[in-house]
Amino acid sequence: MPDGVVQLLPTGFDPERFTPRPGDLAVMQSGDLLLRAGAGFDDWATLLARRVQRADLATASVDLSRGIALLEVKGRAVEASDGHAHGSANPHWWLDPVNAKTAVASIAAALLAADPAREAVLSARLDAFNASLNAGLARWSAALAPYANQPVLAYHNSFPYLARRFRLDIAATVELREGVSPGPARLAEIADIARSKHVRLLLVEQADPGQLTPALTRAAALTPVALPSNGEAPGETYVAMMDALVARLADAFAKVGA
Missing domain, CATH: 3.40.50.1980 (Nitrogenase molybdenum iron protein domain)
Structure with missing residues (x-):
């Protein structure tokens, strides 16, 4: 070996x-x-x-x-x-x-x-x-428990497993197809969803935050949260990645008053 x-x-x-x-x-x-x-x-x-x-x-x-x-x-x-x-x-x-x-x-x-x-x-x-x-897992569950059932948006369809485990509500995914940037009509639709469901956070991948995120966040008053979903630091362990992801997400929820 x-x-x-x-x-x-x-x-x-x-x-x-x-x-x-x-x-x-x-x-x-x-x-x-x-x-x-x-x-x-x-x-x-x-x-x-x-x-x-x-x-x-x-x-x-x-x-x-x-x-x-x-x-x-x-x-x-x-x-x-x-x-x-x-x-x-x-x-x-x-x-x-x-x-x-x-x-x-x-x-x-x-x-x-x-x-x-x-x-x-x-x-x-x-x-x-x-x-x-x-x-x-005990640490992450405790950190995200106050935000259970909170609605969020996701730019890319990367977070359904995270949402299921920690009881988050993904109100919509911006991309209709993986890797295909949304057009103006889709951005307007997403902005309407964000306003109607009182969504405050937009989850994006740290490695690929999305070209149109600034336009969308301005239109819907969203706060983008870049999450390290694939391990972005050399030598980073899985547990360290999840610690960073959960800390960043919990901090974002706290800052928007969720």
């Missing part, structure tokens, strides 16, 4: 707009295990893996969305696309910390299958992660 993890996707880059670089093929050629978010989120990785002439890598590709109760499921298989449009379901499952626990268990199982001699180490690390995650 390799001594470490090689991250194909650059930190802070929008995964749905990523195009593999020439050197990524060589990196994948030398790897023992490929971990994918799945659900159409990183089809570029599937396409890249097909170019690697190794049958063992194909069998060692782990779709971390397996075993997770996905939202917005479409009745079709995931097909590799241009790397942006959502595939068989909404793929942003990791913004529900309970789903992250399932995914990390899948990672541990794959690592154990690849190297059974590391069972004790893997078990200890999994237990430590779960303990940290459980403590974080």
Whole structure:
């Protein structure tokens, strides 16, 4: 097994707009295990893996969305696309910390299958992660509990798992199609929704805040909140990302008097 993890996707880059670089093929050629978010989120990785002439890598590709109760499921298989449009379901499952626990268990199982001699180490690390995650979940739930059922808008359809776990109400999503900027009519419609439902916050991804966010926030008196939904700091852990996301969201709710 390799001594470490090689991250194909650059930190802070929008995964749905990523195009593999020439050197990524060589990196994948030398790897023992490929971990994918799945659900159409990183089809570029599937396409890249097909170019690697190794049958063992194909069998060692782990779709971390397996075993997770996905939202917005479409009745079709995931097909590799241009790397942006959502595939068989909404793929942003990791913004529900309970789903992250399932995914990390899948990672541990794959690592154990690849190297059974590391069972004790893997078990200890999994237990430590779960303990940290459980403590974080209690912390995040307490921080967002005062804002349960508060309506928010989302620019991109990235936050339904977050909303379900912490009981937020996403009144509308600005983009009608992933990656397609809304026109004037859609912006006017969203502004009407914001006013009628007394929405104060617009959730945007830190990596992709959206070109038309200023026009929309002015029209509907919204406060944009850029959330670090994909891990934007080098070496950042999942728990640290969620700490930052929840702190930023709770602070925004408090400032607008929700």
